[in-house]
Amino acid sequence: xxxxxxxxxxxxxxxxxxxxxxxxxxxxxxACDGKDPEGFRSCFVKEGASVDYGRLGRFDDADPIAEIFAxxxxxxxxxxxxxxDMHHGLHPDITLLGDGTAAGRWTLRFRQLNLAEGTExxxxxxxxxxxxxxxxxxxxxxxxxxxxxxxxxxLPAEARIAP
Numbered sequence: 001x002x003x004x005x006x007x008x009x010x011x012x013x014x015x016x017x018x019x020x021x022x023x024x025x026x027x028x029x030x031a032c033d034g035k036d037p038e039g040f041r042s043c044f045v046k047e048g049a050s051v052d053y054g055r056l057g058r059f060d061d062a063d064p065i066a067e068i069f070a071x072x073x074x075x076x077x078x079x080x081x082x083x084x085d086m087h088h089g090l091h092p093d094i095t096l097l098g099d100g101t102a103a104g105r106w107t108l109r110f111r112q113l114n115l116a117e118g119t120e121x122x123x124x125x126x127x128x129x130x131x132x133x134x135x136x137x138x139x140x141x142x143x144x145x146x147x148x149x150x151x152x153x154x155l156p157a158e159a160r161i162a163p
Contacts, residue, residue: 024137028040104129105127
């Protein structure tokens with residue numbers, strides 16, 4: 001095989017790895033917004049993930065944050081979810097480190113309606129992630145989030161939230 005073809009194959013493999021990591025992070029946010037605790041948990045390595053979500057806590061494994069996620073995301077009152085989230089990830093900066101490892105940085109735009117408290121929060125922050133290939137799939141081995149700013153306002157009395 002020629003050196004040009006080998007170089008092209010390496011470039012394609014790197015592009016495919018970066019796209020797979022982006023797809024992983026998008027699956028993670030869809031699981032957050034879709035209230036899918038199993039999908040949320042599956043985005044992390046099986047054991048030993050480093051998770052730091054600020055006021056939500058720091059953990060040496062993804063199980064505790066997955067439990068917190070399930071408790072908050074699935075909370076219902078009068079048959080309706082209490083917390084409604086919207087995550088938009090932007091500006092992915094993925095660096096392949098070699099040997100099935102990578103690092104990534106993302107900007108988050110976040111919006112949350114808290115129907116129990118009658119508030120809307122808008123927030124932005126930065127993720128600092130690490131990724132590894134586990135069982136042939138990219139997974140997060142580290143997810144650290146640092147909030148840049150947040151604004152919480154009361155929902156107006158005339159606000160109608162559907163469904």
